[in-house]
Amino acid sequence: MTDxxxxxxVHWPFCLAKCPYCDFNSHVRERVDHDRWRTALVAEVDHRATLAPGRTVTSVFFGGGTPSLMEPATVGAVxxxxxxxxxxxxxxEVTLEANPTSVEAGRFAGYRAAGVNRVSLGIQALNDADLKALGRAHSAAxxxxxxxxAHRHFDRVSFDLIYARPDQTVAAWEGELRRALDLAxxxxxxxxxxxxxxxxxHTLHERGELVVPDEDVAGDLYEATQAMLEAAGLPAYEISNHARPGEESRHNLVYWRYGDYAGVGPGAHGRHTGSDGGKFATRAHRAPEIWLExxxxxxxxxxxxxxxDAGARRAEFLMMGLRLAEGVPLDRFPAEAGASMEAAIDRAALDRLVAGGFLAVADGRLRATAEGRQRLNGVLRMLLA
Ligand SMILES: C[S@@+](CC[C@H](N)C(=O)[O-])C[C@H]1O[C@@H](n2cnc3c(N)ncnc32)[C@H](O)[C@@H]1O
Ligand code: SF4
Incomplete structure (x- = not known):
């Protein structure tokens, strides 16, 4: 169950405009040579296959940037x-991230014919004022x-919303979540x-011109989110991700379960386990033109x-796995953290975090509680000290 x-x-690094909150590897270009990009992405697939020969691919994810600006033929070729x-x-599972401004029926049909079976839409907000404040080009309608x-073309559809926006109240967010649940x-x-x-x-925030909710309000928004989604049958399986059981993103589970993945395209990261059991990390050039060249x-x-190295591997294993509600299996500690759980993490820190209600050890797993996941950075600082 937890393989x-x-x-x-696969990373597509282009967008129609740069959103003011976004630090992903995304760039605005007047013109993109789609034929060159198709050739280059396909070439990188060939290369990455040499790093992970014989692995069975369980998921493919086209992320960005705005992959819904890719030509369906490019998606198909990859x-x-x-x-x-x-x-x-x-x-x-084959997922493609799509922006509401760059999708129409023809493109969706093309992606589906190419093999995409799941889309993830960047909606961000469901009211026009907040969409504008987030610098988005689309309306709520x-x-x-x-x-x-998307529902007409794909059985599996997800969308993203951003909360804890300037001036957002719990009541307003709950109203928006109700609408989201109707659409989800x-x-x-x-x-x-x-x-x-x-x-x-960041610039506006530094200048005091953008004020985001303080920690208390952000905490209330997080708790309201957990409660509503759980009641609707889509509990959090990860800090920010909610699904009906069985509908989790299998691709993201690969990352969080600390599996191997190949990263294709500019800025993409990869993790591979070698034949000696050692892990190695790959990272591609971020700048689109340099990568292409x-x-x-x-x-x-x-x-x-x-x-x-051993320390980084232990940290990555815990940082990824404790994001998940299911936590990490204790039997993977020897391979990923170099020793059993008892030997790999500080006993006193573990005891304190368990007593504080942030971590739990049960059924052969170490997991962060909902409280612990909300404060995961602090929990990890203590665990990894
Ligand atoms: C790589 S983006 C791609 C989505 C797609 N390009 C779009 O904008 O519609 C993935 C998601 O990350 C989230 N995101 C990006 N920057 C964020 C930020 N600063 N804070 C919170 N969420 C963010 C957004 O919800 C976004 O949809
Ligand atoms: S469209 Fe998506 S990837 Fe592009 S800048 Fe906006 S949030 Fe970032």
């Missing part, structure tokens, strides 16, 4: 190449139209707004590939 599987992440280079599991259109299928991603360095929001010249755009 992580093996995923392939998927065909993946199937040529690796065995692909029956029932593989367009967002709803995009969700409905089996999965919703609900992210608390973070002010990321290097973004326009490197792929043309060397057949891949990798910036670096390095061993994940």
């Amino acid at each position: 992580p599987g093996f995923g392939v992440y 998927l065909d190449r993946i199937a040529l280079r690796w065995p692909v599991a029956a029932g593989v 367009e967002a709803e139209g995009a969700i409905r259109l 299928a089996g999965h919703l991603s609900l992210y608390q707004l973070t002010i990321e360095e290097g973004t326009r929001f 490197r792929v043309a010249r060397h057949g891949h755009g990798l910036h670096e590939s390095e061993a994940v």
